[in-house]
Amino acid sequence: MEAGTAPRSRCLLDENTFTENFKNQINTRKTYLCYEVEIVDGDARVPLDEIKGFVHNKGANQPGEPCHAELYFLDRIHSWTLDRRLHYRLTCFISWTPCHTCAQELATFLGENSHVSLHIFASRMYRRFDYEAGLRRLQAAGAQIAIMTSKEFEHCWETFVDHQGRPFQPWDGLEVESQHLCKKLQEILQTQQN
DNA sequence: ATTTTCAAT
Numbered sequence: 198m199e200a201g202t203a204p205r206s207r208c209l210l211d212e213n214t215f216t217e218n219f220k221n222q223i224n225t226r227k228t229y230l231c232y233e234v235e236i237v238d239g240d241a242r243v244p245l246d247e248i249k250g251f252v253h254n255k256g257a258n259q260p261g262e263p264c265h266a267e268l269y270f271l272d273r274i275h276s277w278t279l280d281r282r283l284h285y286r287l288t289c290f291i292s293w294t295p296c297h298t299c300a301q302e303l304a305t306f307l308g309e310n311s312h313v314s315l316h317i318f319a320s321r322m323y324r325r326f327d328y329e330a331g332l333r334r335l336q337a338a339g340a341q342i343a344i345m346t347s348k349e350f351e352h353c354w355e356t357f358v359d360h361q362g363r364p365f366q367p368w369d370g371l372e373v374e375s376q377h378l379c380k381k382l383q384e385i386l387q388t389q390q391n
Numbered sequence: 392a393t394t395t396t397c398a399a400t
Contacts, residue, residue, distance in 0.1 A: 228397040254397040265397045293397065324394055377393080 208250040209359035218253075218292045219320045219350065221374045228254045230266040230291040231357040232273070237284040237314075248277055251357055266291065267299035271306055274313070281312050288316045290345060290353050293323040294382075300331030304338035315340040318349045322378050329385045336386050344378040347371055 210229070218229045231251040235242040252269040255261065270289065279285050295303060295317070307315060317340055322328075336342055345353075347367050354365035 224394085224396055226396070226398065257398055263397075267397085296397070299397080321396080322394095323396055325396060326400065328396095381393095 208357075210251060210357050212358055212360060212363075215354065215358045216368075219290075219345070219353065220368055221320045221345070221378065222368070222370055224321070225292065226256060228266040228291065228293045230270050230289050231353055232270060232287060232289040233356070234277075235286045235288075237286050242286060248273075249356070265296065265299050267295050267303060271302060274306070279310075279313065281310075283312060285313045286316065287313060288318070290318045290320075290349060290357075292320050294319040294321070294328070294332060294342070295335065296323055296325065297327040297331035300328075300335040303340065304334050307335075307338040307340060317342045318345045319343075320345045320350070322381060329388070332382070332385055333388070342382065342386065344375055344382055346375045346379075 210231070214229070217223075218225055218227055229251055230253065231249075233249045234245040236245060250273075252266050252273065254266040254269070255264045257263040274287070303315065307313065317335075319342070322344075332342060350367065350371065351365045354360055
């Protein structure tokens with residue numbers, strides 16, 4: 198029954214939720230991950246609008262086992278049962294770069310699914326434990342990792358936020374912070390492994 | 392030059 202199609206608002210983020218979680222100068226204890234999927238056909242890319250959306254982590258302060266956003270994302274990907282004969286480009290916009298463990302999980306997934314390529318844009322850099330090695334491993338597995346700039350924030354606002362027609366309002370210092378993080382990420386990703 | 396952050400390294 199086509200009549201049961203979910204309303205568009207179900208996969209849109211509240212304005213404040215977006216800003217509170219993606220603002221790149223403040224730290225949060227939550228992680229949001231917005232994703233888009235395209236089929237790649239030669240030079241052309243066809244968006245699969247029906248499966249775009251977002252997930253967020255489950256914190257240690259909530260009932261049940263904690264779970265990072267990336268693992269929910271991987272669950273979603275598996276639920277789509279993507280056709281191995283096609284090529285898909287997944288883009289995700291995540292409020293923190295993946296931790297070491299999640300980076301490894303994503304790298305493993307990419308290793309097993311050559312029909313999928315992954316582009317990650319992050320608003321902030323998660324810098325705990327072995328995060329640098331995790332990011333390098335993820336890059337080595339073929340993922341493109343970058344820091345969100347105003348272009349990506351605006352794209353997310355337009356695509357994933359219930360903005361009621363209001364334009365994206367960049368916060369003070371957005372660019373400066375983004376550029377700083379870009380530089381840090383480049384340093385990490387350019388460092389030789391071993 | 393900038394860290395405490397998907398809580399508890």
